[in-house]
Amino acid sequence: MTTLAFTNLRVLIDEDTHQIYTDLTRGSVDKAEDVPFTKMPDLFIAAACAGAHFNKYKEISKKRRDIFVADAFDSKIHIPILIALAYKRSKKLEDLSDPKLILNICQGWANGGIHIIQDQVYSGKGLRPLYRLVDFALEKEQ
């Protein structure tokens, strides 16, 4: 599967969600506690995981924007996760050798899940966004 070619593919998101992606990733070291993600691909995967986990699939609309090239995905962690998320929707093993299809499905999951991530890190009082995400990653009660 590591041979799956994700090259020349662009990762698309809904134009409406672009600001969320920007807010959650743009920030220097001094803003670390308020901007929990450092890279767009990490955030995209986290959003897709949340979308799949909570079964919130939402096709991206025609007003879309590409945020990075799919080569940026890490082959050791990101790609197997994308395949597992794609299988959850397609249920066909033969679809798992089609990178374009996998990405299309995961864009839908991420589109549904990005708001879940946003709520997770921003809503509620007390902890700063990074620590809210830490609690979430460590499965602590919030």
Added chain:
Amino acid sequence: MKFEKLALENFSSYRGKHQIEFHTSTDKPVTIIVGGNGKGKTSIFDAINWALYGTLYESILEKENQKSITDYVNETALKELSSADESLEMSSALQFEHESQRYRIEQELVVKQINGKTEITDRASSLYKSSASGNWSEIKPIDSFLNEILPSNVRDYFLFNGDRINKLSLPGSSEEIRDGIYRVVDLELLQNGSIHLFEIAKKFGRSAKASSEGEVADIENQYSQARDDLDDQKEKLANASEEKRALETKIEKISAKLSKMDETKELQSKRDILKERLKNFEDTQKDTIAEMRSTVAIASMRIAFGEIEELGRLLEKKREKGEIPSSISESLLKDILALQKCICGTEFKEGDRVYKELKNRLDSEIEKQVKGNDLLDLYFELEGAKSEIKKAQNRLSDLESKRVMLEKNISEIDSEYSDVMHKLTNVPDENISKLAENLQKHNSDLSELEYNIQVTKNKIREKEEQIRTLQIKRGELGAKQENVRKFQLRDNLAQKAAEELEIIFQKFAEDSRLEIQEYTSEEFVKFIPTAKALKIGIDSAFHYDVRDQIGNPALQQLSNGQKQALSLAYITSISRVSEKNPPLVIDMPFGRLDEDVQDNIAQRLPDLASQVILLVLPGSEWNKHTQSILKKKASDIYTLEFDNKNRQTTITRE
């Protein structure tokens, strides 16, 4: 280059013609000129400068001393003019040797007294070169020749006075230090080029805005506004950084004072230790948070464990059922085809029906095999991803515990620090408590300023990002309006060229800063050998940066004399980096120097250049200490005597 002779006529207190010869040699590179205040010592310094730089030096005199060159015309000679028609000549000529050639540079003024005012009626500047036969030929233009050997941009780094040494040792001299470094880079052209190109870019930007319409105009407005905002933020940052430096200097000064007071020594030292510990903890905390940020992204993917496991289980089942084939069938078919004999004993030939059937079966097996292998890989990759996520969770958990512990430590030290500061501000001695109170206030102002600087830096980054995005939109929309696109392209080109020039200039300036820093440090230790343990630098904001053995700021621990020695080390470094090896002419070198460094500097002065001319005050500067050191190295010692009655100076050689 070596000065040989200075000839004056009616210059300042030197009525008529006077001459000073400089017979310096390698063994005796120093010329001493001793004269009391108001006896014509500084006039010699001015005469050398005027002879060399003419009108340029006149404008410096006007700017810095509010003096006109006509103020230098000898007053007695002027009074003796019998009528308004009679004129008087004033001149200063310097004869020097450069690369085995002899030169004479001269400034002459012809003046008249008109209605009680001294008016210039004629003037001349000349530069002559002597040939082997002894004939003198004129060189023109003077400026370009002189710029080669004694560039005016570094003039005040080899012709300077004690005041300048002192001034450069005071806080707030960074601008001048930076100026020196920039000047010695000698790339004014590059800097001006960059400024000019930025202006051109702005001009094209304005033209693009003026010729745009509709949505293009909107973008042009936003772009131009963003550029202006960026300039404002950059200016704000520069001011705040300067303000921060000034506050840090104040804090350093107060801390140095407090650490010298017996009543507060202990508290002050405790405060320093706590401050250091606090800084270490805060640095570790920063690193921990940065690592947490990169780990949490992977750890948060644990939410996909369900999906990973579901697919993993399915693949596992398929593997168990043999639906993910092993490679046996493929090898077997290949062997049969090679032998042309089936395991049932049927023989076949290439191309016949059995062969074709078996070949088709092999192709299908190979295809299945590829898919099977891929699925097998995926099974292991899913396991690998899961394991990476679990690893990240474990690491994150450790980091979170570490962060919580660090936060607790920081809070404890912080409270201990506040306690020490409280004690310092409540020391019964009013002066001390006042100092400590000021220190606390400055620290709190500094913390706020640092926060503002960070906010401004973030705004700059955001503005730059906004400008990049707007540039893309600008390009896309500009393509719709040809006349706008034309200006946009020129704006972009000029902007890019300006930025490139700026980068080149900064690179040269940085190299020069590092070189000057190295020479300054080297020279300072020669002036003050006891300061060997100190690390001397010029930081990127062009401030002197002195650190003790453990890296604490120590500039304010230096005595005034040591600070002056540091300035002198810096000044002579500039002269050294300029690679011109000019004579060093210092008016009152010890005038502002503290006694603790006078001897050291006197020892070192003869080695600073191949020729050193010192204009000194009798007594405070030319005393038994300096005499015992410098007489051995002096080729000539001149004494200036001022006749009060005739108001003129005479020069006597010892």
